[in-house]
Amino acid sequence: MWFNKNIENVLQELNVDAATGLSDAEVSKRLEIYGHNKLKAQQRKSVIRMFLEQMNDWLIYVLMAAVIITIFLSEYIDAVIILAVIIINAVLGVYQELKANKAIEALQKMSSPKSLLRRNGQVVEVEADNIVPGDIIILETGRFVGADLRLIEDANLQIEESALTGESVPAEKKAHAVAEDPETPLGDRENMAFMSTMVTYGRGTGVAVETGMNTEIGKIADIIENEAQEKTPLEKRLDELGKTLGFIAIGICVLIFILSWVQGRDLAEMFLTSVSLAVASIPEGLAAIVAVVLSIGVTQMSKRNAIIKRLPAVETLGSVNIICSDKTGTLTQNKMTVVKYFTSEGVVKIDRHSDRVSNTAALLTTGMILASDATYEDGKGTGDPTEIALLAMGDTLQIDRKQLNEQYSRENELAFDSDRKLMSTLVKNGNKYRVFTKGAIGSLLDISTHYLVNGEHVPMTEDYKKQIKAEAGKMSDEALRTLGLAYREAGSYQESDELERDLTFVGFVGMIDPPREEVKPSIALAKSAGITTIMITGDHKNTAFAIGKDLGIADDINTAITGKEFDKIPEAELAEKVKDYRIYARVSPEHKVKIVRGLKANGNIVSMTGDGVNDAPSLNAADIGVAMGITGTDVAKGAADMILTDDNFSTIVKAIEQGRNIYNNIKKSVIFLLTCNLGEVIAMFVSLLIGWQAPLIATQLLWINLITDSLPAIALGMDPGDPDVMKDKPRPPKESFFANGAGLQAILGGLLIGGLTIVAYWYGYYEHGYAPHDADVPADVLEYARTMAFMVLVCSQLFYALAIRSRTKLIVKIGVFSNKVLIGAIVAGIGLQLLVMLIPFMRDAFKLQMLDSKGWLMAIGLGLVPLLLAELHKLFIKKKPA
Structure with missing residues (x-):
């Protein structure tokens, strides 16, 4: 496993110098060995073959016999009518099949952008399908990753991997980390970057270790291609x-x-x-x-926001007794949202209709806004989802962000670093300077000398630290992601290395990707109709359980299991064990397919919902695959039997x-x-x-x-x-x-x-x-x-x-x-x-x-x-x- 090896061993095994990259001659040799970096095209059926397959049915055989008999009886009108029925039925089936099963083509489109490579000692831009194992690839914000990489350098590198892992926030990358466990889940492989994911922050360099069908996205394509299509x-x-x-x-x-x-x-x-x-x-x-x-x-159903791709799938919906749902973007809004904040005044739930906030809460929000590089206007944002959530928090608490940006100018900053887990900015208002530092609460407490209590700067004590950490722990137990803020007044311009010292701790916020409002009653209605909802996600166990408990999917942590734990279940016990769980966390695409198959082995009719590339194999394996129409990837839509045009979980229940x-x-x-x-x-x-x-x-x-x-x-x-x-x-x-x-x-x-x-x-x-x-x-x-x-x-x-x-x-x-x-x-x-x-x-x-x-x-x-x-x-x- 590449993520279990250090950088030196990886470069040595791939026989490449990170400083110069591969030569053109070596690239040509490796292209012959490994082939082009693209997904294998799915073998397409001819229209004639699809038509003949539609005719391969006992009822059609009987009808054909009826045609022969009616012709023998000289009842030509009846013969024509029966024959027309047969042909119309076959044509409808062929039409639906032509529209469906386009997942592989969508995957190919996703995996073909250009990449920056280091070859012959120079940086060049090439088509991603010409990448070979051993190529040195340079990553920048906004670029797609062209192959599966073992990272060799990183500078505050964050990569959006939700389409593969199901996590709603970008993954922080550490090139020098080495995973000891060979079964480390996809979302925890900090030293890897995967084909078709996107860099959202920072920069980095990696060496291509897998290309084409050997990449993680290639494995998904292989699962889709080899999944047998069962009759409804x-x-x-x-x-x-x-x-x-x-x-x-x-x-x-x-x-x-x-x-x-x-x-x-x-x-x-x-x-x-x-x-x-x-x-x-x-x-x-x-x-x-x-x-x-x-x-x-x-x-x-199309008028009710559900598009059906295969006609018999409509009826199959009526038999569904288990809905397996992805969390991110399906049960949740796929949008990080601040739901609580803590200051010395206590924990406050954010309410759009609340009165104007206290001075301390206003300072907390102001600092979070000014220490941000994101943008957020008219409900749409760019940048890190966490920072977008902080800007939206300011709007909810009626903080005038436009006025803040006019009032304060950023004079200096110290960028986020995964070791420090902090980001600091120096802002100027008139002749006054102020430092805002946001980041992990533990890191902030280490450099905070004071605590803002009732507007007073009081010395930070161990009791205060225990209180703050205890409140942060409570939010973590609720699966909230916490982010703290500290500040200090600066008499003059400060250099970067002077920013993070003698700070006053202000407070912290708790954020989460919240459930959709309409999902909870829909799950309750499904339950009353004898339909069980199961959450299958790449997110962490506690986060998944917190959401699941809130939605009424599960009320006991023992009904939640991780992919790593799931792997330990013997194959012979799989069908029996899957009945015991309502939440599957930290799972891979292979796990999802295995879960669906285990549920089907018990005689269940299983619906699987999802929106990411990682959901496509399980959508294909389920009796009914349901893709999100708004947030869903083309891959998920291509593999699904039904597409929700409103991304609304309740539409599934209506469709059932x-x-x-x-x-x-x-x-x-x-x-x-x-x-x-x-x-x-x-x-x-x-x-x-x-x-x-x-x-x-x-x-x-x-x-x-x-x-x-x-x-x-x-x-x-x-x-x-x-x-x-x-x-x-x-x-x-x-x-x-x-x-x-x-x-x-x-x-x-x-x-x-x-x-x-x-x-x-x-x-x-x-x-x-x-x-x-x-x-x-x-x-x-x-x-x-x-x-x-x-x-x-x-x-x-x-x-x-x-x-x-x-x-x-x-x-x-x-x-x-x-x-x-x-x-x-x-x-x-x-x-x-x-x-x-x-x-x-x-x-x-x-x-x-x-x-x-x-x-x-x-x-x-x-x-x-x-x-x-x-x-x-x-x-x-x-x-x-x-």
């Missing part, structure tokens, strides 16, 4: 359903054909009937219905609610389709089994299938959301469409609809003085009986769509017209039926007869029975979640 729960269920329906369809064809052969029927006619029934038993509109419902859900409702709607459509198709199969099979003529012919079956498998099913998928859906616990990931009585509902509904169709068929004979088993039945009577069956089957299915909207709530409670699309679909279906009946050439084409008044009353009456019985059943069952 919905995709798995539809795949299983497709297989089941395929076998059922084949079974129906064979069974009816054998039955017809045994009974001595016309085999040619019965072959057409059996394959027509097989086609009718397959809900060929299901794929299109799911695509339409998901697309509608995507549109609705939407996902649950979408799944419920898809389930309604599936149960409705299978109920209707089962009714058709029962009516046909029972009639043939008892020796009757087939109650429906092939063209009638296909027509019924066209009406009921399209508009009503789609309309059910557009049902308004259930306001009580978040009162339910998360749906088990392996739960089928037929769980919780839905399968029994489909069977009973199918039996009822099939039975009523048989009754209507019998009544058609009975009305004309015949029975279905009579030998010499006139053709027009047979057609009349089939017309009765035809009308009742369609009417019962269309009206039953109203009842299936909820298994427990009456249609009057839901609102008959609350789903106007469904009402329109029912009206349209009945209208099409009437057209077939009333237009003579269509009536003849379908071999139907005009019904008399008794026939119409019977058809409408029997058609309403499934709806009425379903509503009566709801009155007598114990109320359960819809």
